[in-house]
Amino acid sequence: MSQRIVITPENANKNYWKDLWNYRGLFYFLAWRDVRVRYKQTVIGIAWSVLRPLLTISIFWFIGWLFNLPDDGVPRILMVTAATLPWQFFSTAFSESAGSLVANSNLLTKVYFPRIIVPISTVIVCLIDFLVSFGILVVIMIALQFNPGWQILLLPVFLLFATLTAIGSGLLIAALNVKFRDFRYIIPFIVQFGLYISPVAFSSSAIFESEKIPAWIKFIYSLNPMVGVIDGFRWCITGGNIVINQTAFLISIGITILLLVVGVRYFRKTEKSFADII
Amino acid sequence: MIKVENLSKEYIIRHQTANSYTALRDVLTDKAKGLFKPSSQETKEKFLALNDISFDVQQGDRVGIIGRNGAGKSTLLKVLSRIVSPTKGRITIDGRVASLLEVGTGFHPELSGRENIFLNGAILGMSRQEIKSKFDEIVEFSEVEKFLDTPVKRYSSGMYVRLAFSVAAHLDPEILIVDEVLAVGDAQFQKKCLGKMQDVSRSGRTILFVSHNMAAIQSLCNRALYMHHGTLITDGEVEPVIREYLKFGAQNAGINLDERKDRSGNGALRFERIDFLDDKNESVGTFHSGSSNTIRLTLNKKNNQSLSQVVASVAIDDAYGQRITHISNEATQQVIDSIHSDKTIVDIVLPKLPLKDGQYSLTLFASSNGEIMDWVQNAAVLDVESGDFYGTGKLLPDGQGNFYMDYKYNVTQLS
Numbered sequence: 001m002s003q004r005i006v007i008t009p010e011n012a013n014k015n016y017w018k019d020l021w022n023y024r025g026l027f028y029f030l031a032w033r034d035v036r037v038r039y040k041q042t043v044i045g046i047a048w049s050v051l052r053p054l055l056t057i058s059i060f061w062f063i064g065w066l067f068n069l070p071d072d073g074v075p076r077i078l079m080v081t082a083a084t085l086p087w088q089f090f091s092t093a094f095s096e097s098a099g100s101l102v103a104n105s106n107l108l109t110k111v112y113f114p115r116i117i118v119p120i121s122t123v124i125v126c127l128i129d130f131l132v133s134f135g136i137l138v139v140i141m142i143a144l145q146f147n148p149g150w151q152i153l154l155l156p157v158f159l160l161f162a163t164l165t166a167i168g169s170g171l172l173i174a175a176l177n178v179k180f181r182d183f184r185y186i187i188p189f190i191v192q193f194g195l196y197i198s199p200v201a202f203s204s205s206a207i208f209e210s211e212k213i214p215a216w217i218k219f220i221y222s223l224n225p226m227v228g229v230i231d232g233f234r235w236c237i238t239g240g241n242i243v244i245n246q247t248a249f250l251i252s253i254g255i256t257i258l259l260l261v262v263g264v265r266y267f268r269k270t271e272k273s274f275a276d277i278i
Numbered sequence: 279m280i281k282v283e284n285l286s287k288e289y290i291i292r293h294q295t296a297n298s299y300t301a302l303r304d305v306l307t308d309k310a311k312g313l314f315k316p317s318s319q320e321t322k323e324k325f326l327a328l329n330d331i332s333f334d335v336q337q338g339d340r341v342g343i344i345g346r347n348g349a350g351k352s353t354l355l356k357v358l359s360r361i362v363s364p365t366k367g368r369i370t371i372d373g374r375v376a377s378l379l380e381v382g383t384g385f386h387p388e389l390s391g392r393e394n395i396f397l398n399g400a401i402l403g404m405s406r407q408e409i410k411s412k413f414d415e416i417v418e419f420s421e422v423e424k425f426l427d428t429p430v431k432r433y434s435s436g437m438y439v440r441l442a443f444s445v446a447a448h449l450d451p452e453i454l455i456v457d458e459v460l461a462v463g464d465a466q467f468q469k470k471c472l473g474k475m476q477d478v479s480r481s482g483r484t485i486l487f488v489s490h491n492m493a494a495i496q497s498l499c500n501r502a503l504y505m506h507h508g509t510l511i512t513d514g515e516v517e518p519v520i521r522e523y524l525k526f527g528a529q530n531a532g533i534n535l536d537e538r539k540d541r542s543g544n545g546a547l548r549f550e551r552i553d554f555l556d557d558k559n560e561s562v563g564t565f566h567s568g569s570s571n572t573i574r575l576t577l578n579k580k581n582n583q584s585l586s587q588v589v590a591s592v593a594i595d596d597a598y599g600q601r602i603t604h605i606s607n608e609a610t611q612q613v614i615d616s617i618h619s620d621k622t623i624v625d626i627v628l629p630k631l632p633l634k635d636g637q638y639s640l641t642l643f644a645s646s647n648g649e650i651m652d653w654v655q656n657a658a659v660l661d662v663e664s665g666d667f668y669g670t671g672k673l674l675p676d677g678q679g680n681f682y683m684d685y686k687y688n689v690t691q692l693s
Binding site for chain 1: 289301302303305356357358359360361362363364365366367369370371372373374375377379380383384386388389393396397400401402403404405429
């Protein structure tokens, strides 16, 4: 007998993490499906994952040049790109995973599998997009003949940091969106607002080194986990030319871990009723 | 193998909202109102989809689950498949479960047949290795080799169903849970599917199978559960359980109207019975969409005078009390010239039932020379179960309309 399943109202499944392992192929297949379908439905397919960040980068670069924003002594285009790519990864992963459960409601009501696979595989699709769009950065570095330092080797660590932030917040918002469809209207606002409070168009040093800004605002600013992610990306890519505010960075990591714990917990708590209410 | 103890599943029906999900607004306003008065509980109604069900299934058992619409069969399978969680009770399952509640779950129309085999297989719980090793078998069984690289949106509905069933049929579980999937597809393929399921059962697997098709249950199962309104009525050998179900259905189908006092009209003629017959004129409890059925009205003349220009009509209301249609021999110019005998049987033949699955209420009306003789409101409830109206195995998508229309496509390409 391979396994024993006990179903009770309190705990639908004690083997959840083991099941997740058994269904690991589904992460791949759902992500693969989304990529394939997008490729078939759109004319330029995967090029979208390059075009969108490219346009955003151009705008921020232009604005930065126009208003002569501080660039911490690094080529401005590099500063902007190093921030836009992770930000776009996070914002699409966040908003796509928010709607992922509702979009896959036909699966949720007809088959069993650990539900957590759906939003996470959506994040994986966005991760693939990110890796493709990373080519932009490589091209820019080559064009500028910019030689990154050893710090670039730590980039995967910060990418993991960004991914975990996306997963934590994505799980939370996806579960909430099943129960309260209002979140559909809140999400675009969160994403837009997030762009203003994250150091994409500006650099964190402009906040932390400013004497005009009171300490409590600096603290609130560093509660945004994307501050840590973007500062980390800039640090890796510019070869350590950017100074990371260590306190703020630790706060960001703390918030990410908190988001992840709360996200997984809330998702696990609510997922057994998904099929009833979706 | 499977042990179900005191299983209940409760749904809360909210009356004020049409949506099952909550709007944040409602929660906030409810909370705000709650500050001033107790929360409005009266708008919620509890509904027991499963009511204290217990049974055991041994290894190798092939259990057929029968019952009418809304009996809780599908809910039971969903709880066993871990799609919804129970409200009370406990289930213990030993072994790997595969459930097939719908054919082609997760199929994506843009992807090719080949791609969908892998996707669907993964969704049903197969590993990539497993799918690869069974790929050829699946393709062969589905008979769609030639179109493997065509997007499934270009498939005919028959091909689609065949491919979808083939993937599911090659799952290798210890316990197979199947819901009414054999109701789709053409007759030949249905036979093939049934054969495949018999192979599976012969190899000692356990099967739980919901169907309205008694012949399929009889040929496949060695045990049957009869459910009604969320409770388990009988559990035992297939033959007696089916007999009980049919008996109960038939009792319910033929409705004696003599005792109805709440009727109007002059009483020269009364509706005595209403019966629902299938195409072999046998009494049935339910109709299926697209099938050929007969509504039989038995009329009883109450005095010695003969009646002329008799109209007998049936009005059909849906579950919300909305009148859907009206059947009358006046419309078809088949008004009965005269009735001499005491007992008259009027058969209304419905060659292809366009009603969607659901419950319908019938109102009966009879007149002679325009004078009302009998009028019985909500005389009977007609149960309609989903059926293969188009003969393609495709049903109306959920929420896409209330009835089946007969139509044909003609395509002309202008160059």
